[in-house]
Amino acid sequence: MPQRGRKEKSAMTDIAAIQTLIDGAVHRDARGALLPLLHELQEEFGYIDPAAVPLIASALNLSRAEVHGVISFYPELRTEAPARHVIKLCRAESCQARGGAAIEAAMAQHLGVAMGHARKDGQVALEPVYCLGLCAIGPNALVDGRPVARIDGEAVTRISAEVEA
Amino acid sequence: MTRIFISKDMASVALGADQVADAFRQADCEVVRTGSRGLFTIEPLVEVETSSGRVAYGPVGPEDVAKVLDGSHPNCIGRIEEHPFFSGQQRFTFARCGVIDPLSISDYAENGGWKGLEAAYALSPQQVVDAVKASGLRGRGGAGFPTGIKWQTVLDTEADEKFIVCNADEGDSGTFADRMLMEGDPFHLIEGMAIAGHAVGARHGYIYIRSEYTFAVKTMREAIARSAGKIAPFTLEVRVGAGSYVCGEETSLLESIEGKRGEVRAKPPLPAIEGLWGQPTVINNVLSLSAVPFILSEGPQAYADVGFGRSRGTMPIQIAGNVKNGGLYEIGFGVTLGELVSQIGGGTASGRPVRAVQVGGPLGAYFPPSMFHLPFDYEAFAEAGGLIGHAGITVFDDTVDMAKMARFAMEFCAAESCGKCTPCRIGSTRGTELIDRIVAKAPRTADMLETLPQMRNARTIARTHDEEIELLRDLCDTMKHGSLCALGGFTPYPVLSALDHFPEDFGSTPALTEAAE
Numbered sequence: 001m002p003q004r005g006r007k008e009k010s011a012m013t014d015i016a017a018i019q020t021l022i023d024g025a026v027h028r029d030a031r032g033a034l035l036p037l038l039h040e041l042q043e044e045f046g047y048i049d050p051a052a053v054p055l056i057a058s059a060l061n062l063s064r065a066e067v068h069g070v071i072s073f074y075p076e077l078r079t080e081a082p083a084r085h086v087i088k089l090c091r092a093e094s095c096q097a098r099g100g101a102a103i104e105a106a107m108a109q110h111l112g113v114a115m116g117h118a119r120k121d122g123q124v125a126l127e128p129v130y131c132l133g134l135c136a137i138g139p140n141a142l143v144d145g146r147p148v149a150r151i152d153g154e155a156v157t158r159i160s161a162e163v164e165a
Numbered sequence: 166m167t168r169i170f171i172s173k174d175m176a177s178v179a180l181g182a183d184q185v186a187d188a189f190r191q192a193d194c195e196v197v198r199t200g201s202r203g204l205f206t207i208e209p210l211v212e213v214e215t216s217s218g219r220v221a222y223g224p225v226g227p228e229d230v231a232k233v234l235d236g237s238h239p240n241c242i243g244r245i246e247e248h249p250f251f252s253g254q255q256r257f258t259f260a261r262c263g264v265i266d267p268l269s270i271s272d273y274a275e276n277g278g279w280k281g282l283e284a285a286y287a288l289s290p291q292q293v294v295d296a297v298k299a300s301g302l303r304g305r306g307g308a309g310f311p312t313g314i315k316w317q318t319v320l321d322t323e324a325d326e327k328f329i330v331c332n333a334d335e336g337d338s339g340t341f342a343d344r345m346l347m348e349g350d351p352f353h354l355i356e357g358m359a360i361a362g363h364a365v366g367a368r369h370g371y372i373y374i375r376s377e378y379t380f381a382v383k384t385m386r387e388a389i390a391r392s393a394g395k396i397a398p399f400t401l402e403v404r405v406g407a408g409s410y411v412c413g414e415e416t417s418l419l420e421s422i423e424g425k426r427g428e429v430r431a432k433p434p435l436p437a438i439e440g441l442w443g444q445p446t447v448i449n450n451v452l453s454l455s456a457v458p459f460i461l462s463e464g465p466q467a468y469a470d471v472g473f474g475r476s477r478g479t480m481p482i483q484i485a486g487n488v489k490n491g492g493l494y495e496i497g498f499g500v501t502l503g504e505l506v507s508q509i510g511g512g513t514a515s516g517r518p519v520r521a522v523q524v525g526g527p528l529g530a531y532f533p534p535s536m537f538h539l540p541f542d543y544e545a546f547a548e549a550g551g552l553i554g555h556a557g558i559t560v561f562d563d564t565v566d567m568a569k570m571a572r573f574a575m576e577f578c579a580a581e582s583c584g585k586c587t588p589c590r591i592g593s594t595r596g597t598e599l600i601d602r603i604v605a606k607a608p609r610t611a612d613m614l615e616t617l618p619q620m621r622n623a624r625t626i627a628r629t630h631d632e633e634i635e636l637l638r639d640l641c642d643t644m645k646h647g648s649l650c651a652l653g654g655f656t657p658y659p660v661l662s663a664l665d666h667f668p669e670d671f672g673s674t675p676a677l678t679e680a681a682e
């Protein structure tokens with residue numbers, strides 16, 4: 001997780017590597033192989049290359065529409081390379097009760113990117129997440145997969161500096 | 166070498182427990198990483214093993230090592246069990262969480278682990294199901310359906326193959342008990358699932374964990390590998406979600422495991438009859454399955470002896486949001502909302518008055534302090550226009566804008582709707598717009614079409630504020646009765662409760678509800 005986007009270049013359609021993962025998944029999971037496979041592809045390449053869709057479809061005996069339908073259903077799955085750093089900030093009720101909205105605004109301002117977007121330079125993305133299960137110590141975020149709690153103004157500055165580096 | 170216990174729970178780590186653990190290791194201590202005890206104001210918590218038991222200190226930072234080791238640290242708590250947050254708890258399910266090394270199978274066995282499974286193996290499947298029925302256990306995932314009856318249906322349904330599915334999607338804001346248990350005592354869940362497998366004749370189980378819970382996924386996978394021999398021939402595997410809230414709904418979860426879009430299935434058929442890949446399937450929440458080992462090892466009566474009305478046993482309640490002592494509090498049903506929020510929770514973290522609490526996640530109702538006498542009980546909450554859900558309580562202080570929270574409920578429903586039915590998919594978006602207009606005091610006026618001369622019967626004057634509110638209630642009514650699952654069907658709970666108890670936030674006069682109190 002923390003190394004999101006680490007291989008973004010290799011995915012310049014590394015079809016052979018994609019096919020290897022697909023073959024492995026077909027071999028491993030007799031049933032319901034699609035979601036674990038999509039996770040695996042995303043973990044390996046940072047995102048699911050649309051070029052993988054027909055390969056997956058034929059390996060799992062599905063239509064392309066079915067594969068595309070699954071990819072587009074799940075918010076976690078992406079079809080484009082992620083930013084170098086991803087901040088997933090919790091927007092759910094318990095974090096709101098602890099001042100989450102103000103932190104969201106401060107974070108967006110500090111990073112120069114709106115919630116739900118990646119910055120143009122590809123350095124950082126600010127994404128919404130609905131609860132991380134840390135609800136008594138919010139506002140919370142995952143910064144490149146690492147949990148951060150009790151985010152205050154100071155923490156916003158620190159996290160922003162961290163992801164600019 | 167001094168033995169030190171420090172939690173590696175995701176919450177503790179988020180508060181810096183890893184750095185504290187490193188500091189103790191550098192001071193030549195033997196550090197055992199445990200789950201969390203469940204009170205986050207004292208995390209990172211350090212427990213030092215002494216000849217007279219474990220002595221706790223918290224919160225502790227990496228710079229505090231020397232003072233903790235010589236016993237002079239001001240945050241000394243003493244024996245954690247005597248701390249007021251813990252002394253009143255009844256830990257049936259969380260007895261080991263925070264105490265043992267979660268991945269040590271010998272720790273688990275030495276602390277009462279596997280007793281339930283061994284007791285179950287000595288019984289026939291029907292006897293196990295009978296024990297679960299006799300305990301009065303009801304599903305902890307939200308609906309409160311009797312677990313024993315669900316198991317009976319699966320046991321009675323003939324099939325070549327059956328499945329046990331654990332719902333560990335825990336999407337509700339304000340809840341973290343499933344996560345804490347999976348991270349802090351994973352063998353316990355495994356034991357519960359193996360008992361379920363024996364009870365209904367299932368050979369394989371899935372644990373569906375939400376993708377945000379990376380720590381729990383890792384711990385569960387490791388625990389499954391380590392306990393494979395113990396639960397054989399029963400086998401288990403973890404499946405990971407992908408950020409969809411509705412996948413916590415049982416049929417949608419099954420679709421997701423099957424590798425499809427997480428769209429809700431119409432019931433019947435019940436999953437107990439036609440579940441995963443069309444086979445009879447037990448689907449239960451983490452906490453339901455984890456209540457079972459106790460029921461088998463201590464007997465159903467010991468479980469049923471605790472509780473209130475038709476809500477038997479204990480509930481791991483999660484106190485969250487703007488609260489001083491937030492954390493996990495396991496206790497028998499019947500404790501009042503006020504005790505939980507004001508006494509145990511200690512009121513708000515901000516020090517301001519409590520204005521509202523939301524119980525049961527994003528689909529749960531908001532209650533004002535005037536309803537704090539409510540006992541924690543499925544029926545009492547239903548009667549009061551709410552639900553217990555997964556027993557998360559989110560506390561808000563008096564700065565909360567309840568119209569905003571109502572709008573958020575609609576917005577959340579719109580974002581997470583699986584799209585299968587119109588009241589949920591479209592109604593939630595219309596609801597968001599409607600609340601925006603109500604708050605802006607800009608009721609809908611006639612549009613271009615309505616003002617055409619041909620549209621003789623169309624209304625041309627703007628709606629009044631009251632009419633807009635009426636429309637919102639009407640929309641909620643449609644969502645409640647016209648939705649296939651509880652996402653669309655229960656979103657009206659937070660919306661209507663906000664409207665009923667806090668009308669002033671919607672620009673209406675508060676007189677009516679105040680008078681009713």
Ligand SMILES: Cc1cc2nc3c(=O)[nH]c(=O)nc-3n(C[C@H](O)[C@H](O)[C@H](O)COP(=O)(O)O)c2cc1C
Pocket residue numbers: 303304305306307308309310312332333334335336337410411412413414415416448449450451453454650651652
């Ligand atoms: C939108 C929605 C989300 C749900 N999310 C969860 C969840 O995260 N965890 C859970 O255990 N049950 C969840 N449920 C309830 C399940 O549908 C189901 O009732 C539960 O898994 C049954 O297990 P139990 O009888 O042990 O409670 C959800 C229901 C709905 C409608």
Ligand code: SF4
Pocket residue numbers: 411429581582583584585586587589590648649650651652653654
């Ligand atoms: S109520 Fe919403 S989430 Fe549930 S089935 Fe209908 S559209 Fe899907």
Ligand code: FES
Pocket residue numbers: 090091092093094095096130131132133134135138140338339340
């Ligand atoms: S609401 Fe933010 S972590 Fe649960």
